[in-house]
Amino acid sequence: MTDLDKLDHHGADAHGWYGGSGSFGGRFMPEALIAALDELEVAWQKAMLDPTFLQEFESMLQNYAGVPSMLYDAHRLSEHAGARILLKREDLNHTGAHKIRNVLGQALLTKRMGKTRVIAETGAGQHGVASATAAAYLGLDCTVYMGEVDTERQALNVARMQLLGAEVVPVKSGSRTLKDAINEALRDWVASVDHTAYLFGTAAGPHPFPSLVLSFVRGIGDEARRQCLDLTGRLPDAIAACVGGGSNAIGLFAGFLDDPDVAIYGFEAGGEGVDSGRHAATIFAGSIGVLHGARTYVLQDDDGQTVESHSISAGLDYPGVGPQHAALSASGRASYLPVTDEQAMDAMALLARTEGIIPAIESAHAVAGTLQVAKERPGETLLVNLSGRGDKDMGTALEYFGLGNAEATAEEGR
Amino acid sequence: MTTSAGVAFEKARTDGRAALVGYLPAGFPTVDGGIAALLTLVEAGCDVIEIGLPYSDPVMDGPTIQAAAQQALEAGVRTTDVLRTVEAVAATGIPTLVMTYWNPVERYGVERFAQSLADAGGAGLITPDLTPDFAPEWIAAADGRDLDKVFLVAPSSTDERIALTTAASRGFVYATAVMGVTGARESTSELGGPLVARTKRIAEQTAPGLPVGVGLGVSNGAQAAEVASYADGVIVGSAFVRALLDHPGDLDAGRRALAALTEDLAQGVRS
Ligand SMILES: Cc1ncc(COP(=O)(O)O)c(C=O)c1O
Numbered sequence: 001m002t003d004l005d006k007l008d009h010h011g012a013d014a015h016g017w018y019g020g021s022g023s024f025g026g027r028f029m030p031e032a033l034i035a036a037l038d039e040l041e042v043a044w045q046k047a048m049l050d051p052t053f054l055q056e057f058e059s060m061l062q063n064y065a066g067v068p069s070m071l072y073d074a075h076r077l078s079e080h081a082g083a084r085i086l087l088k089r090e091d092l093n094h095t096g097a098h099k100i101r102n103v104l105g106q107a108l109l110t111k112r113m114g115k116t117r118v119i120a121e122t123g124a125g126q127h128g129v130a131s132a133t134a135a136a137y138l139g140l141d142c143t144v145y146m147g148e149v150d151t152e153r154q155a156l157n158v159a160r161m162q163l164l165g166a167e168v169v170p171v172k173s174g175s176r177t178l179k180d181a182i183n184e185a186l187r188d189w190v191a192s193v194d195h196t197a198y199l200f201g202t203a204a205g206p207h208p209f210p211s212l213v214l215s216f217v218r219g220i221g222d223e224a225r226r227q228c229l230d231l232t233g234r235l236p237d238a239i240a241a242c243v244g245g246g247s248n249a250i251g252l253f254a255g256f257l258d259d260p261d262v263a264i265y266g267f268e269a270g271g272e273g274v275d276s277g278r279h280a281a282t283i284f285a286g287s288i289g290v291l292h293g294a295r296t297y298v299l300q301d302d303d304g305q306t307v308e309s310h311s312i313s314a315g316l317d318y319p320g321v322g323p324q325h326a327a328l329s330a331s332g333r334a335s336y337l338p339v340t341d342e343q344a345m346d347a348m349a350l351l352a353r354t355e356g357i358i359p360a361i362e363s364a365h366a367v368a369g370t371l372q373v374a375k376e377r378p379g380e381t382l383l384v385n386l387s388g389r390g391d392k393d394m395g396t397a398l399e400y401f402g403l404g405n406a407e408a409t410a411e412e413g414r
Numbered sequence: 415m416t417t418s419a420g421v422a423f424e425k426a427r428t429d430g431r432a433a434l435v436g437y438l439p440a441g442f443p444t445v446d447g448g449i450a451a452l453l454t455l456v457e458a459g460c461d462v463i464e465i466g467l468p469y470s471d472p473v474m475d476g477p478t479i480q481a482a483a484q485q486a487l488e489a490g491v492r493t494t495d496v497l498r499t500v501e502a503v504a505a506t507g508i509p510t511l512v513m514t515y516w517n518p519v520e521r522y523g524v525e526r527f528a529q530s531l532a533d534a535g536g537a538g539l540i541t542p543d544l545t546p547d548f549a550p551e552w553i554a555a556a557d558g559r560d561l562d563k564v565f566l567v568a569p570s571s572t573d574e575r576i577a578l579t580t581a582a583s584r585g586f587v588y589a590t591a592v593m594g595v596t597g598a599r600e601s602t603s604e605l606g607g608p609l610v611a612r613t614k615r616i617a618e619q620t621a622p623g624l625p626v627g628v629g630l631g632v633s634n635g636a637q638a639a640e641v642a643s644y645a646d647g648v649i650v651g652s653a654f655v656r657a658l659l660d661h662p663g664d665l666d667a668g669r670r671a672l673a674a675l676t677e678d679l680a681q682g683v684r685s
Contacts, residue, residue, distance in 0.1 A: 015547070022550075028516050028543050030474050032568035032590055034575060173480050179471060186473040191594035193570065290517040291471065293543075303493045304521025306470040 011257075011324060016207020016294075019327030026323075027206040028290045033186070036193040041208040043113045048215055053112065057216075060104050064137065065094045067101065067219060071227035071383075076354040077367075083374035084381045086236065088224045090248065090388060091359060097388030098220060098248040099130040103199055105216030107134035110197040117141040117192070120199040121185040123150055123178035123244075124314030124392060125157025126360075127201030132166035134199075142166040145184045147177035150314060157392060175308050178318050182292050202245025203322040206293030210322050214250050220385060221255020228383055237380035238263035238373055241387065242365040243283070243336060244315050246322030248387035253334060263335075263377075266325060267369035269311030270338030280309035281338040282321040283329050291320040297329075312341035312396060313361035315388075343368040345400050348390065360388035361396060416537050419509040419562050419585035422461040423625035423646050432642035432683040434459060435627055436676065437513060437651035439466035440499040441491025442482045443658065447665050449502045451658060451672060456508050458673040459680035462647070463503050464540060467496045467514035474515075474542045476597030478652040481659060493522055497534045504535030511562060511585070513540040519552070528555035538562025538585055545575075546582035553582060564588050564627075567613055569605040576613055581620040586627045586647060589613055598652045599631035607644045634675075638682030648683050 012018050018025045027037060047053040061067035069089045078085045090098040103120075110118055118140050122128030128144040135142035144161055148170040151158050161168050174180035182205075189198045203213040221239075228236050239256055241249035243266040256262045271279030279285065282297045289298035291306060299307040299319035311317040328334040344361055347368035352358045359367060363386045370384045390397065398404045419435075426433035436455040442448050452463055468483035468491055475483070496512065504510040512531060519527045519539070531539070538561040544552065546565055556563045562585030567576050570593060580587050591606030592599065610626050617624045628641050629649030633656075638648045657675050661668035 026548050027545075028548055029545070030543055030568070030590075031545055031566045031575070031579065032474075032570055032593060034545060035568075035570040035572060173477070174470060174484065183471050183473045187476070187595045190474070191592075193593065290520055290543075292473075295520075298517070300517070300521060302521070304469075304518035305487065306517075 012207065012211050016211070018323050019330055024296055024323035024326040024330070025207060025210060025294050027293060028295065029206045029293045030190065032190050033193065036189070037206060037208065039113070040212070044109055044208060044212050047109055047112060053108070057105055057108055060108065061101060061219065065100045065104060066092060068223040069093055071224055071231060073231065074355050077351060080350065080354055081371050081374040082378045085370060085374070086228060086231070086381065086383045087386045088220060088252065088383065089386055090220060091357070091363065091386050095130050095133050096391060097126050097130070097360065098217060098251060099127050099201065100133065101219060101251070102201070102213050102216045102247060103127070103130040103134040106197065106199045107138050107140060110140060111138055113197065115195055115197045117143070117196040118199045119143045119145065119185050119188050119196055121145050121178065121181035121201055123147070123181070123317055125150070125154040125161065126315055126388065126392065128166070128168070129157055129160050129164070131199045132161040132164035135166060136164045143188065144168050145171050145181040145188070147171050147175070147181050149176045150178065154314065154392070177308070179306060203247040203250045203324060204245040204292060204294060204296070204320055210294065210324055213247050214254060214324065217247050217251030218254040220248065220251035221253060224252060224383060225255040232381060235259055235262055236383035237377060238265060239383045240265040240267060240366050240370045240373065241385040242267050242316060242362045243321060243325060244318050244362060245320070246325045248385050250322060250324050252385040253328070257333065264328070264333060265369060265373055266334055266336040267339045267365045268336055269313060269316035269365060270340040271310040271312070273340055274338050278310035279338060280311045280316050280318060282319060283325060283336040284338050294323045296323045296326040297321050312344065313365065315360065315362040316365065337369060339365040339368045347371060348397065349401065357386070358390035359386055360390050361393045363387045416504070416532055416535050416561065417507065417509045419462045419511060419537050419564070420625065422509045423586055426461055427646065432645060433461040433627070433647040434638070434680055434683045435462040435464060435647050435649040436460035436654055437464040437466060437649065438654050439468050439479065439482050439486055440496040441468055441486030441489060443485065443665065444489060445491060445495045445499065449499050450665065451669060452499065452503045453506070454669045454672045455654065455676055456503065456506050458676035460508070460676060463508055463510045464513045464649070464651070465496060465499055465503065465510065467493065467512055467518055469515040469518060472515060474595055476595040476652065478598070478655050478659065479596050482655045493518055497530050500531065500536040501534040509537040510535065511537050511540050511564060513542065516541060516544045524551045525555050528559055528561060532559045532561060538564060540564040540588060542566060546578055549582070556584070566590055567609065569593055569609050573612070573616060576616045577620045580613065580617040580624055583621060583624060586625040587613060587617070588649065589626050589628045589645070590630050591628050592630045594630070596630055596652050598633035598656060603631060606641060610645050635678035635682030638679045639685040642683040648679065650679055
């Protein structure tokens with residue numbers, strides 16, 4: 001057996017199938033990109049066995065990104081919820097979300113592979129900002145594809161990426177949102193693959209991306225497990241995370257998959273309600289299909305055309321989901337449930353007022369879902385991944401809550 | 415009755431020339447307009463027809479084909495319309511393939527799609543985002559009905575992968591001569607010749623006699639002649655789509671442009 005054979009495939013077989021051959025995952029990709037995916041897979045597997053690479057990655061996380069993030073015992077929120085809620089504070093990481101872990105890993109791997117340029121897709125701009133950050137930090141050229149609709153919604157993040165030295169390309173094709181940004185990044189990659197790495201922003205896409213991304217974000221769960229044992233002397237009764245493509249969720253879940261007594265919840269964007277058709281609850285309400293290189297749950301019509309998703313949170317606004325989550329749902333190990341825009345925004349305000357923490361709207365979905373879980377599990381310990389902070393979402397909050405007018409707030413306060 | 419694309423390649427080979435393969439998406443500009451446009455390609459001298467199934471996320475296509483596919487989808491084209499288009503074109507006796515991203519086939523049902531395609535007289539499928547190692551279901555469904563399975567090779571393909579791909583292909587194997595998406599190009603790629611030579615050498619072992627078609631970028635007779643000097647078939651897509659896009663709202667003018675371009679290309683593959 002070679003070292004590579006011994007490597008933990010993070011639950012996938014050698015072809016990238018999760019949950020059995022032909023089920024979820026795989027690599028549905030143009031032949032032109034297969035060599036690059038193979039090259040990436042081999043380089044990544046070697047890197048994960050190389051103490052130098054792992055040390056360098058750890059050191060970047062600690063000295064640059066602020067990892068490990070703390071596990072915070074949210075007393076006032078717990079009182080409100082009727083269960084003990086622990087928050088894994090990924091919002092405190094550099095650039096404000098768990099995403100920095102993934103991009104630092106992938107960018108370091110890019111350097112190791114001798115490539116000089118990275119490309120990335122972004123929806124809200126979080127992964128784009130993280131990619132631009134990692135590129136600046138490691139001295140790589142960076143191009144970020146972003147749907148034209150999103151560049152307009154998230155102008156501040158466009159400016160951030162530009163300030164960090166990245167080129168931001170507005171994508172005008174298709175629905176001009178995240179899925180089309182992925183298409184455009186793939187088109188770039190087909191033509192630039194000899195010197196360019198694609199920093200995929202979530203635990204989805206063709207093999208090896210779901211496993212590779214997991215390997216860089218699984219620190220979330222490993223740290224949280226240790227921290228929970230230190231803090232409470234036992235494992236949590238349940239863990240929860242929001243699910244867009246699934247990176248922050250799989251990062252947390254991976255630490256607890258082998259603990260059968262720990263219940264696992266993923267919360268998808270229910271948008272305006274699953275029955276409204278305007279949502280991004282891919283596992284809960286979608287069907288099995290192939291999108292962006294993997295077989296997984298997809299929002300699609302009867303002809304297999306991708307249907308546009310909707311969520312108040314741009315980071316969850318994606319009509320696909322990582323294949324690992326599809327497999328965890330099918331096996332029953334994890335439950336995936338929708339949280340509406342309204343429930344998420346209420347949870348955002350609640351967390352701000354009870355704990356002085358303004359979460360990203362994505363993460364607020366996880367908090368809102370956990371409040372529901374608390375009703376079924378009173379008094380239990382529930383660990384939630386607070387995947388990001390809300391700075392980027394203040395524009396949405398301002399509009400949603402009608403904030404920004406000091407007189408109105410004073411009025412309300414009386 | 416379905417006719418394999420291999421038959422048309424064989425006939426061209428007997429004539430001492432390369433085959434001309436023409437692509438247009440179904441439903442563009444309308445379903446009936448698309449059928450009329452495809453029949454123009456047949457009449458003006460294409461040897462094999464590829465009908466694109468418009469898809470919401472066409473990662474291998476450049477702006478020209480994306481625009482056509484999007485127009486078709488916005489006009490409401492359905493998978494059944496694509497099959498109707500196949501039926502109308504295949505009725506002329508020309509080998510007629512469907513070029514499709516994988517999800518619409520999976521959604522329709524692989525077995526069911528293969529049967530509907532065969533019933534419509536279609537020759538088989540070209541699958542730009544499905545490689546043989548992930549295609550066991552399609553391969554079984556196609557083999558059961560003698561349908562063509564056109565897989566792709568690229569300049570970046572290793573010899574092992576070319577062996578795998580040619581062994582699994584039927585009808586012809588599609589060599590993408592550039593590293594990039596579809597779209598007409600100023601000059602033909604210098605990657606095409608070596609890729610075809612490598613593919614032919616390997617196919618001698620894995621699939622003797624399998625024709626090699628070259629696509630991506632060809633837009634005129636001179637380029638077609640150059641590609642025809644080393645390949646068994648010249649595949650043209652974006653240039654045809656462009657001819658129609660350049661005549662919005664005037665299908666007759668678009669068809670005249672298609673006919674003129676086809677004749678130029680047909681001369682190219684014969685020079
Ligand atoms: C803070 C935050 N959480 C969650 C997500 C969703 O992504 P994933 O499901 O990959 O964690 C995003 C994506 O932008 C995000 O910014």
